[in-house]
Amino acid sequence: MEHKDIAINGDSAIAMAWKQINPDVCAAYPITPQTIIVERFSDYVADGEVSTEFVCTESEHSALTLCIASAAAGARTVTATASVGLGYMWEMLGIASGLRMPLTMAVSNRTLSAPINIHCDHGDAMASRDAGWLMIFAENVQEAYDNAIIALRIAEHKDVQLPMMTCLDGFILTHAIERMTPIDTHDVKEFVGEYKPVYPLLDLKNPVTYGVMDSPDFFYEHRYQMKMAMDAALDVTEKVFKDFAKMTGRKYSLVEEYKCDDADYVAVCLGSTFGTMKATVDILRKEGKKVGVMMPRLYRPLPSKDIAKAVKGKKGVAVMDKFMTLGGYSPLYEDVVASAVCLDKMPEMYSYVYGLGGRDARVDVLKTVFTDMIDKKAKKVNYLGVKL
Secondary structure: OEOOOEEEEHHHHHHHHHHHHOOOEEEEOOOOOOHHHHHHHHHHHHOOOOOOEEEEOOOHHHHHHHHHHHHHHOOOEEEEEOHHHHHHOHHHHHHHHHOOOOOEEEEEEOOOOOOOOOOOOOHHHHHOOOOOOEEEEOOOHHHHHHHHHHHHHHHOOOOOOOOEEEEEEOOOOOOOEEEEOOEOHHHHHHHHOOOOOOOOOOOOOOOOOOOOOOOOOOHHHHHHHHHHHHHHHHHHHHHHHHHHHHHHOOOOOOEEEEOOOOOOEEEEOOOOHHHHHHHHHHHHHHOOOOEEEEEEOEEEOOOHHHHHHHHOOOOEEEEEEOOOOOOOOOHHHHHHHHHHOOOOOOOEEEEEEOOHHHOOOOHHHHHHHHHHHHOOOOOOEEEOOOOO
């Protein structure tokens, strides 16, 4: 059973999902544009609507440290952060994944300093993409809410046991009010199920140790086990998506495609830009241009086979990075190119950097991504909307 549609922003939607899940522990520190998540959830705690142990720590580093300890003890644990807050957690990101802690963290994507900027790009997520965390992106508020629920089933699966970030674009989704259809709380609880920790510290009959020194004799194998868990997460995610569709009717895929089947030219993007690109595709389709757009919903582990299948046979592929690598190619571009290497004939691949520091990417600007490819004006690396 579903509730009627409501109007809500992305941060509040995640807090609502957490309320319905009722996790054991939430430790967090506020940072724009994530603050609303922990503010709203702390209200639920104070009002007795959840039984969660909520800890407002003195820093993001402390927040994730506490979450790791909580998860190790056997508690279902959630947290949230953004931008330099995620950067402050850096030391603990690898510890959370290396110790196989299946906690979930909402990341309200915001640019990294300097210069200081509070608006959206994907610098925080991209700087963390190789830390051993699963990562899933949302196009809109509905998906931000759904991902907060879906993530638990993936991270906590016995074949995965890795932490997971649920990414939503700062301000564009965190603060924008959209229509959303929440799920009945009973159904949410049934979907995520009772938490069954693996090797909890508080299981006194089966003592375990975390955080010990790992010698060259074992470290490599332990990292390889994490790789195996990442591989397993692809199949697990697809199965969780199917179960979620049965419950809600909302169907998700590892790689979302929009009018790509017969397209000659496609764009690849992450997050809220997917929605704007769909509108751009519709306009160009009316002009007779065969274009499409796709989004890897699951970014880590990267669904390489699905990406390769989606770009196969295209004349041109524009990869949109809301992040700029200095001294190299941008990450999503690298990932898409590497995924397509297996094809007998690779499409022409173009890197587009855009939207840094919250720079608006409107339909009229995004149209040039396609028209440049069609008119053979696109460069290998393009900086969309830069004023210099």
